[in-house]
Amino acid sequence: MTDQLVITGVSKRFGGIVANESISLSVPQGSITGMIGPNGSGKTTLFNSIVGHHPVDGGSITFEGREITRLRVPQIARLGMIRTFQQTRIFGKMTCMQNMAISDADHGYGLMALLKPVSGETRDRSEALLEYCGLHSKRHLLAGDLSFGQQKLLEFAMALMIRPRMLLLDEPTAGINPTLINGLIERLIRVNQDLGITLFVIEHNMRVIMNMAENIHCLAYGKLLASGAPDDIRNDQRVIDAYLGGH
Amino acid sequence: MNGRGQIILGIVIVAAALAAPLVFPDFRAQIAMLWVMVLFALTWDILGGQTGYNTFGNILFFGTGMYAAAVFQRDGGFDYFPGLFIGMGLGALISVALATILGSMILRMRGHYFAIATLGLGIAAGEIASGWDYIGAGSGMSPPLFPGAPGVSYIFFGYLFFGLALITFLLLAWVYRTRFGLALNAIRDNEDKAEAMGLKTDTYKIAAWMLAALFLGLCGGAAGNMLGFIDPRDTAFAGATFGVWMVLMAILGGKGTLWGPVLGAFVFHVTQEILWTHLLGWQRVALGLIIVGIVVFFPQGILGWARTRWPKRFGHRVETS
Numbered sequence: 001m002t003d004q005l006v007i008t009g010v011s012k013r014f015g016g017i018v019a020n021e022s023i024s025l026s027v028p029q030g031s032i033t034g035m036i037g038p039n040g041s042g043k044t045t046l047f048n049s050i051v052g053h054h055p056v057d058g059g060s061i062t063f064e065g066r067e068i069t070r071l072r073v074p075q076i077a078r079l080g081m082i083r084t085f086q087q088t089r090i091f092g093k094m095t096c097m098q099n100m101a102i103s104d105a106d107h108g109y110g111l112m113a114l115l116k117p118v119s120g121e122t123r124d125r126s127e128a129l130l131e132y133c134g135l136h137s138k139r140h141l142l143a144g145d146l147s148f149g150q151q152k153l154l155e156f157a158m159a160l161m162i163r164p165r166m167l168l169l170d171e172p173t174a175g176i177n178p179t180l181i182n183g184l185i186e187r188l189i190r191v192n193q194d195l196g197i198t199l200f201v202i203e204h205n206m207r208v209i210m211n212m213a214e215n216i217h218c219l220a221y222g223k224l225l226a227s228g229a230p231d232d233i234r235n236d237q238r239v240i241d242a243y244l245g246g247h
Numbered sequence: 248m249n250g251r252g253q254i255i256l257g258i259v260i261v262a263a264a265l266a267a268p269l270v271f272p273d274f275r276a277q278i279a280m281l282w283v284m285v286l287f288a289l290t291w292d293i294l295g296g297q298t299g300y301n302t303f304g305n306i307l308f309f310g311t312g313m314y315a316a317a318v319f320q321r322d323g324g325f326d327y328f329p330g331l332f333i334g335m336g337l338g339a340l341i342s343v344a345l346a347t348i349l350g351s352m353i354l355r356m357r358g359h360y361f362a363i364a365t366l367g368l369g370i371a372a373g374e375i376a377s378g379w380d381y382i383g384a385g386s387g388m389s390p391p392l393f394p395g396a397p398g399v400s401y402i403f404f405g406y407l408f409f410g411l412a413l414i415t416f417l418l419l420a421w422v423y424r425t426r427f428g429l430a431l432n433a434i435r436d437n438e439d440k441a442e443a444m445g446l447k448t449d450t451y452k453i454a455a456w457m458l459a460a461l462f463l464g465l466c467g468g469a470a471g472n473m474l475g476f477i478d479p480r481d482t483a484f485a486g487a488t489f490g491v492w493m494v495l496m497a498i499l500g501g502k503g504t505l506w507g508p509v510l511g512a513f514v515f516h517v518t519q520e521i522l523w524t525h526l527l528g529w530q531r532v533a534l535g536l537i538i539v540g541i542v543v544f545f546p547q548g549i550l551g552w553a554r555t556r557w558p559k560r561f562g563h564r565v566e567t568s
Contacts, residue, residue: 051443072442073439073442073443074442074443074445074446074447074448077442077443077444077445078445082443082444082445083443085440085443089437089439089440089443090436090437090440091432091433091436091437091440091441092436092437093432093435093436093503094429094432094433094436095562095563098429098432101426101429102426102429102430102432102433102441102444102446103444104426105445107426109445109446109447110447111427111450111451111454113426114425114426114427114430114451115422115425115426115427116425116426117424117425117426118425118426118429137565137566138565139566140562140563140564140565140566141563141564141565142558142563144436145563158444162444162445
């Protein structure tokens with residue numbers, strides 16, 4: 001497998017706080033790659049650096065062989081790398097269908113391309129994806145009126161609408177009930193297998209990530225502590241000390 | 248309201264608007280001014296309501312249009328009507344250019360910072376205009392006199408503003424149905440998310456402001472002629488009156504909706520005229536109380552309130568099919 005995302009020596013400081021210190025890791029094409037680590041270990045900061053949310057203080061990031069270190073959020077998104085947020089972000093005062101329609105990337109992002117009504121094709125695809133995520137009956141409700149778990153599903157459906165090649169998921173199962181978690185995990189795996197979308201997932205739920213991911217990176221105190229297959233990570237003494245705890 | 252209801256309501260309003268200046272000759276000036284108010288509210292809502300960027304600076308485009316048209320009419324050497332229309336076009340062009348330049352500078356600011364920056368724009372423009380001799384400085388400008396019997400000018404400008412408001416309304420009705428309209432709403436709801444989804448938010452915001460500037464520029468050019476006198480602070484860059492009213496009318500009717508600003512402009516203008524007639528001397532106090540009342544009791548506006556009250560009437564329902 002070739003590496004789709006390669007991070008080399010990336011550092012990020014906020015004032016005196018070193019959030020990421022010279023982190024190097026890679027995410028293979030078509031894989032499900034996990035990222036774990038204690039709270040405050042710099043996982044979300046690394047995501048933010050990857051997607052261009054803030055400039056990095058050092059190092060380089062390439063996506064599909066292309067240097068993206070200095071690109072900004074929308075540009076990177078248009079390359080096919082989409083992130084979802086830990087605190088779910090949807091367009092609350094718009095209906096689910098509108099949320100989906102504006103996420104469609106097929107028609108481009110230019111002004112002229114946007115000055116067209118939502119196409120029937122977009123509507124069909126929106127309905128199909130909402131159906132897939134179990135939100136079809138709620139498609140005309142305002143997204144802000146959905147429950148938290150449903151908003152997570154909507155955000156996932158919106159990300160799929162873009163036809164991404166890589167999804168960066170920041171704690172996809174946080175704050176949703178166990179039944180919904182199983183459904184979501186199943187869908188994530190199916191999306192990875194059927195559509196070949198690479199998943200790079202931050203997750204605290206060890207049961208979930210150990211079962212899903214093929215390889216896992218563990219951060220602690222802003223540094224990369226260990227990388228490897230789930231079993232290697234589970235038995236790595238440094239990871240146990242810093243994060244998993246001995247039991 | 249469904250599509251057919253909207254069309255019927257539209258036809259009724261158009262018919263009433265066409266008949267009004269002939270049926271109520273005493274109110275021609277107020278009727279003409281009503282359409283200016285509708286234009287104010289509609290154009291403010293593009294950025295303020297649909298995009299969620301509160302601006303207090305739109306008055307800049309109104310005043311710019313007013314001055315540009317008057318200067319062209321003074322120096323262009325055309326007859327009244329060609330001079331007026333070319334002047335209006337010129338004013339619109341300059342306004343759009345200003346929106347492009349200023350927008351690319353300050354529309355990168357978010358939320359309150361943008362609002363405060365725009366607050367400065369109107370004030371600065373008023374100060375510049377009242378110190379610039381070429382456009383009459385503090386003593387203002389008088390556009391050329393309307394050729395025709397006294398009183399006819401209000402009929403002409405009344406229909407002109409109505410036409411302009413109608414075009415603006417229909418254009419916005421279309422724009423808000425396109426994906427561009429959805430993109431503006433997405434920026435309003437969560438700009439970070441919109442960026443994360445690949446949307447070119449800065450471009451769309453600037454385009455939205457240019458659209459507002461276009462119609463405010465045209466409106467301003469004609470308004471200067473109708474009012475007959477341009478004062479830098481009291482008519483052109485009247486931030487404390489027109490500048491605040493455009494915000495209020497949009498909020499009152501329901502910002503971020505198509506009909507809200509129109510409704511808000513009607514209610515506000517009529518109320519204001521009634522206050523002026525019956526509470527002379529206290530009209531500003533009454534207006535101030537109404538403003539407070541709007542913000543406290545109708546923060547979502549009339550249509551926003553209706554949408555919360557009867558969500559199903561606005562199509563927000565669970566559908567199992």
